[in-house]
Amino acid sequence: MxxxxxxxxxxxxxxxxxxxxxxxxxxxxxxxxxxxxxxxxxxxxxxxxxxxxxxxxxxxxxxxxxxxxxxxxxxxPPVSGGDGLASYPVFTSSDGLHIITQNPLSPEEITAKVITANHGATLAFVGTTREMTEGRRTVHLEYEAYVPMALNKLSEISRELAERWPGTLCAIAHKTGKVDIAEASVIIAVSAPHRDICYDASRYAIETLKHKVPIWKKEIWKDGSEWKGSQLGPWNPLAPPST
Known part of the structure; x- marks a missing residue:
């Protein structure tokens, strides 16, 4: 075989x-x-x-x-939990709520996917590249994804949110390839009837993404580079994330 x-x-x-x-x-x-x-x-x-x-x-x-x-x-390998003019393909989940692309991300575009007349609260989390980490200067980041599995896992996160907080809507976009300083690498938009649900669901979504979605981050410094995996101890995607 x-x-x-x-x-x-x-x-x-x-x-x-x-x-x-x-x-x-x-x-x-x-x-x-x-x-x-x-x-x-x-x-x-x-x-x-x-x-x-x-x-x-x-x-x-x-x-x-x-x-x-x-x-x-x-x-x-452990996923990246822890802390342009060119046009690239946009990979989208079957429900249209989740995308992975090398194109720049738009908070407005992702947030629009979850705004509805029956929800009184919408929250967008935007993760960006920071320049300094533990005294070391980052030049940029590079992300890689196992795209079909990553999209499936993002859809799972939305379903988990809807089960935990009924009625919640969630859309997620993640950038791959080069991500410059202060550029968005991930956007998570959540809407719900009330704001307390939005805060809880958004936190759960980003922590779960960092725990089980197969997306990897490579930090590029002036004098080298390193793939960043789980920084929270032994990694086990089959166990529930700590939130």
């Missing part, structure tokens, strides 16, 4: 490719077996592989989850 495995961010840099083909004699293997074999094949990247999770058909998988030939398999 041959499985093509997708790789992202710093892990792809370690291995030197965005995809590899793995061969197994069994007709079915587990996500844990894929991680173990991948680490054996690429020992120089073993530490990065160990801290990553396997996604099967765009869903995070437990180590015992089965993988069959034909499944879409990706190795997801």
């Amino acid at each position: 041959n499985i093509e495995v997708l790789l992202f961010a710093g892990l792809a840099e370690h291995i030197g490719s965005s995809r590899v083909t793995m061969s197994f004699t069994e007709p079915s293997v587990t996500a844990g077996q894929v991680k173990t074999q991948l680490a054996a094949n690429y020992p120089e990247a073993a530490a990065a592989i160990q801290s990553s999770f396997i996604a099967v058909n765009q869903e995070f998988a437990a180590l015992e989850s089965p993988i069959h030939e034909g499944d879409e398999v990706a190795v997801i």
